[in-house]
Amino acid sequence: MSYLGIDLGGTNIKGGVVNGAGEIVREASRPTHVEQGPDAIADGIAALVRELEQGETFEGVGLGCPGTVDDETGEVLCAFNLNLIHYDLRAAIRERTGYVIRLGNDANVAALAEAKVGVGRGAHSVVVLTLGTGVGCGVVLEGKMLTGYTGAASELGHMVIREDGYPCTCGRKGCFEAYSSATALIRMTKEEMERSPDSAMHAVAKENGGVDGRTAFTAKERGDAAGAAVVAEYVKYLASGVTNVINIFFPEIIAFSGGVANQGEALLVPLREEVAKQDFGRKYVKKFTRLVNCTLGYQSGIIGAALLAQDQ
Amino acid sequence: MSYLGIDLGGTNIKGGVVNGAGEIVREASRPTHVEQGPDAIADGIAALVRELEQGETFEGVGLGCPGTVDDETGEVLCAFNLNLIHYDLRAAIRERTGYVIRLGNDANVAALAEAKVGVGRGAHSVVVLTLGTGVGCGVVLEGKMLTGYTGAASELGHMVIREDGYPCTCGRKGCFEAYSSATALIRMTKEEMERSPDSAMHAVAKENGGVDGRTAFTAKERGDAAGAAVVAEYVKYLASGVTNVINIFFPEIIAFSGGVANQGEALLVPLREEVAKQDFGRKYVKKFTRLVNCTLGYQSGIIGAALLAQDQ
Numbered sequence: 001m002s003y004l005g006i007d008l009g010g011t012n013i014k015g016g017v018v019n020g021a022g023e024i025v026r027e028a029s030r031p032t033h034v035e036q037g038p039d040a041i042a043d044g045i046a047a048l049v050r051e052l053e054q055g056e057t058f059e060g061v062g063l064g065c066p067g068t069v070d071d072e073t074g075e076v077l078c079a080f081n082l083n084l085i086h087y088d089l090r091a092a093i094r095e096r097t098g099y100v101i102r103l104g105n106d107a108n109v110a111a112l113a114e115a116k117v118g119v120g121r122g123a124h125s126v127v128v129l130t131l132g133t134g135v136g137c138g139v140v141l142e143g144k145m146l147t148g149y150t151g152a153a154s155e156l157g158h159m160v161i162r163e164d165g166y167p168c169t170c171g172r173k174g175c176f177e178a179y180s181s182a183t184a185l186i187r188m189t190k191e192e193m194e195r196s197p198d199s200a201m202h203a204v205a206k207e208n209g210g211v212d213g214r215t216a217f218t219a220k221e222r223g224d225a226a227g228a229a230v231v232a233e234y235v236k237y238l239a240s241g242v243t244n245v246i247n248i249f250f251p252e253i254i255a256f257s258g259g260v261a262n263q264g265e266a267l268l269v270p271l272r273e274e275v276a277k278q279d280f281g282r283k284y285v286k287k288f289t290r291l292v293n294c295t296l297g298y299q300s301g302i303i304g305a306a307l308l309a310q311d312q
Numbered sequence: 313m314s315y316l317g318i319d320l321g322g323t324n325i326k327g328g329v330v331n332g333a334g335e336i337v338r339e340a341s342r343p344t345h346v347e348q349g350p351d352a353i354a355d356g357i358a359a360l361v362r363e364l365e366q367g368e369t370f371e372g373v374g375l376g377c378p379g380t381v382d383d384e385t386g387e388v389l390c391a392f393n394l395n396l397i398h399y400d401l402r403a404a405i406r407e408r409t410g411y412v413i414r415l416g417n418d419a420n421v422a423a424l425a426e427a428k429v430g431v432g433r434g435a436h437s438v439v440v441l442t443l444g445t446g447v448g449c450g451v452v453l454e455g456k457m458l459t460g461y462t463g464a465a466s467e468l469g470h471m472v473i474r475e476d477g478y479p480c481t482c483g484r485k486g487c488f489e490a491y492s493s494a495t496a497l498i499r500m501t502k503e504e505m506e507r508s509p510d511s512a513m514h515a516v517a518k519e520n521g522g523v524d525g526r527t528a529f530t531a532k533e534r535g536d537a538a539g540a541a542v543v544a545e546y547v548k549y550l551a552s553g554v555t556n557v558i559n560i561f562f563p564e565i566i567a568f569s570g571g572v573a574n575q576g577e578a579l580l581v582p583l584r585e586e587v588a589k590q591d592f593g594r595k596y597v598k599k600f601t602r603l604v605n606c607t608l609g610y611q612s613g614i615i616g617a618a619l620l621a622q623d624q
Contacts, residue, residue, distance in 0.1 A: 068596055078596035085596065124461045141458070148562030149436045150597040155559040160552050163474040163486075172555070172590055174475075240472050243484070247467040248560060250460030278484055284380055284390035284397065285462040 004052060004099075005306030006045060006063040007106065007298075010034060010081040013041075015048040016299070017058070018306035022117035024299055028052055038087045046096035060309030061099040063089070064109035064301050070151045071103045077151070102308045108145045108154055109304030110296075111138020114255055116307055118296040125251035128294060129156070129242075131185075132258035134169070135177040139249060145308075157181075161240050176244075179237035182213040182259040185230075189216045192230045199226035213259045217266055231270065234260075239274035246279055246289050257294040264293060316364060316411075317618030318357060318375040319418065319610075322346060322393040325353075327360040328611070329370070330618035334429035336611055340364055350399045358408035372621030373411040375401070376421035376613050382463040383415045389463070414620045420457045420466055421616030422608075423450020426567055428619055430608040437563040440606060441468070441554075444570035446481070447489040451561060457620075469493075473552050488556075491549035494525040494571040497542075501528045504542045511538035525571045529578055543582065546572075551586035558591055558601050569606040576605060 002025065007014040009032060016027035028051050033040050049061065067079030074090025076082070093101050104112070111128035120126035120140070130136035135157030139146040146154045157177035158170050165174025166184070178184055189211050193201050200219040204227075205211045208218075216234070219227025245254060260267060272291050296303060314337065319326040321344060328339035340363050345352050361373065379391030386402025388394070405413050416424070423440035432438035432452070442448035447469030451458035458466050469489035470482050477486025478496075490496055501523050505513050512531040516539075517523045520530075528546070531539025557566060572579060584603050608615060 070597075077598075141453070146453070146561070149564040149601070150562045150599045152597050153560065153562035155562075158559045159471070159556040161472055161475055163477070163491075163549065163552055165475070179475075237475065240475055244471040247470045248465065249458070250462045250465035250467075252461040285382075285464050286389075287462045289461070 001059055002056065003306040003309045004049065004058045004061040005302040005304065005309070006048065006061065007301030007305060008032070008041070008045065008063055008065045008082070009106070010066070013044050013048055014298070014302055015052050016302035016306065017052055017056070018303055022113070022303055022307065024302060026052065027302065032082070034081070034083055038084055039092065041082060041084070042089065042092035042096060045093060049093075049097045049099065058099065058309075060102065060306075061093075061097075062102040062104065062109065062305035062307070062309030063093075064104050064106040064305040064308075065089070066106050068152045069103045069105055071147070072151070074101070074103060076103070102311075104145065104305065104308045105138070105147070105151070105154070106301055107136035108138040108147060109308050110136075110257070110300035111140050111304070112145050112307050113296055113300040113304035114294050115140035116143065117303060118300060119255045119292055119294055120253045123252040125249060126253045126255060127156070127245055127249055127251045128255050128257060129245075130258040131180060131238075131256060131260035132182050134183070135181050136258070139251075141249070141251075156241070156245060159241065159244060161237065161244065176241040180234070180241055184237075185213050185216065185234050185260055186211055188233055189230050192216070192226050196226035200224035201227050201230075214263070217263050221266070235267070235270045235274055239271055239278060242271065242291070243275050243278040246275070251289055252287075253290050253292060255292050255294045257300070261293050268293070313371055314368065315618040315621045316361065316370045316373040317614040317616065317621070318360065318373065318413075319613030319617060320344070320353070320357065320375055320377045320394070321418070322378070325356050325360055326610070326614055327364050328614035328618065329364055329368070330615055334425070334615055334619060336614060338364065339614065344394070346394055350396055351404065353394060353396070354401065354404035354408060357405055361405075361409045361411065370411065370621075372414065373405075373409075374414040374416065374421065374617035374619070374621030375405075376416050376418040376617040376620075377401070378418050380462075380464045381415045381417055383459070384463070386413070386415060388415070414617075414623075416457065416617065416620045417450070417459070417463070417466070418613055419448035420450040420459060421620050422448075422569070422612035423452050423616070424457050424619050425608055425612040425616035426606050427452035428455065429615060430612060431567045431604055431606055432565045435564040437561065438565045438567060439468070439557055439561055439563045440567050440569060441557075442570040443492060443550075443568060443572035444494050446495070447493050448570070451563075453561070453563075468553070468557060471553065471556060473549065473556065488553040492546070492553055496549075497525050497528065497546050497572055498523055500542050500545055504528070504538050508538035512536035513539050513542075526575070529575050533578070547579070547582045547586050551583055551590060554583065554603065555587050555590040558587070563601055564599075565602050565604060567604050567606045569612070573605050580605070
């Protein structure tokens with residue numbers, strides 16, 4: 001009883017054979033070659049399927065893809081960094097391999113993996129927030145991915161938290177993503193560095209070959225006030241979005257991944273304090289949302305896709 | 313096969329016997345008498361149950377209550393306007409009537425009714441927003457009320473849409489409710505009336521005995537620019553929260569009720585236009601969220617409570 005999970009990214013296609021316990025038993029990877037077009041991507045996926053088959057027949061194949069997918073029709077509706085617009089990926093893979101794949105958004109299937117076999121195992125409900133270039137998000141309620149009427153739900157990164165605020169890539173202004181992604185943290189860091197020429201952040205950036213999502217945290221650790229101010233500003237906005245998520249879903253767990261989450265407790269401790277101040281619901285309920293980090297790393301994309309295939 | 317639905321409010325306790333088709337076959341109401349304390353409220357509910365029984369035994373009894381309830385334990389965790397804090401309402405009603413009631417938040421059960429037998433009948437998913445003193449909200453996903461890990465989920469009114477914005481009753485600043493409730497509309501109307509002494513809103517307010525949620529809409533209808541500006545400001549914020557709801561849940565239907573929703577298409581037409589501008593997901597998905605008004609009126613609270621009891 002093994003399932004194949006595929007994590008389709010802009011650079012690589014990763015695949016893994018996943019057993020009934022949700023563990024990867026063997027895996028492989030190959031370049032995506034976006035520049036060769038949609039059919040070449042499908043060819044690459046099919047080659048990966050054959051490479052991992054090794055004489056075995058999978059019970060099911062699932063695929064996680066960036067952007068918006070429709071698991072009803074099997075279409076990738078839009079995945080800009082893959083150049084896929086209204087592409088019938090299910091048909092393309094069926095033609096090439098015979099498998100009828102299940103299709104999920106990559107952040108959603110990663111959340112499914114964390115909810116079922118990662119940090120959220122056994123939990124009532126899990127929201128995963130990936131603090132990277134953008135803010136990726138997946139919501140799993142009582143074991144079920146939230147995909148909405150269209151397949152495009154769970155886009156918490158595109159919840160406006162500051163009306164008329166900083167422009168977001170989506171066209172709106174003031175989205176959660178525009179304040180809580182690693183990109184936003186780097187912007188806040190650079191702004192504060194301009195205001196504070198004496199800040200230790202300048203030295204930290206020099207040591208690391210430039211400003212990144214760690215600069216302000218490292219400077220703060222060294223006792224730098226300007227670094228601490230950047231972390232506080234970032235945490236304030238993150239806490240605002242996280243408190244929204246609590247008020248909307250009141251999940252058992254909110255789990256973080258992505259670059260900024262690598263700060264671990266240096267991020268989570270001030271975040272929990274700030275959320276505790278904002279969260280009006282805590283006073284009377286006896287159960288609270290736990291804020292923790294994800295545990296599956298890059299494997300969540302593969303495992304989640306395989307779990308999606310299992311859920312047929 | 314009939315179920316009893318009870319809508320417990322700060323002024324009245326309304327009850328209705330609901331048949332298998334989700335219709336009220338008979339109903340009754342009595343004053344809540346909050347000032348006499350929790351046990352008197354339970355006495356009132358029990359008396360209503362007996363009044364409506366008329367020799368019949370109900371298959372189940374459900375109750376919708378403001379505030380935060382825990383349907384697992386049967387407790388009302390907090391309902392300020394009823395003075396109920398950690399009150400075991402299920403035990404109190406069982407002692408008095410023998411019925412083991414199901415318990416839901418009033419906005420959530422109202423949404424359940426709209427989703428199952430009201431405007432959302434047959435829809436994949438429904439979010440109800442009640443634009444009244446506050447912004448009440450209920451979310452029904454594939455027939456199931458979203459209540460979260462704690463029973464306190466679906467509080468979309470307390471999603472911050474304007475960081476550091478107008479203070480909300482919940483203690484945070486800039487909540488959706490602080491910009492999209494009837495209370496917020498009245499605040500915006502009064503502010504604009506101060507800025508615009510020549511606005512028709514002054515005459516409209518005089519005719520109706522004061523400023524209310526209709527003042528700006530009526531003035532706009534009469535061609536008043538200041539009234540139109542208030543409506544536009546209100547709709548902008550409402551659209552911001554509604555677009556968030558679409559990005560989060562992408563429901564098939566968002567349905568409005570409450571005082572401001574009585575404006576009907578005078579509200580919905582500009583709202584749909586504003587949401588269309590903000591909603592980045594529309595370009596590639598083929599299905600859209602419909603914005604409409606609720607159809608069940610006050611009956612939604614009673615019917616929803618009965619439907620909750622049915623779902624055992």
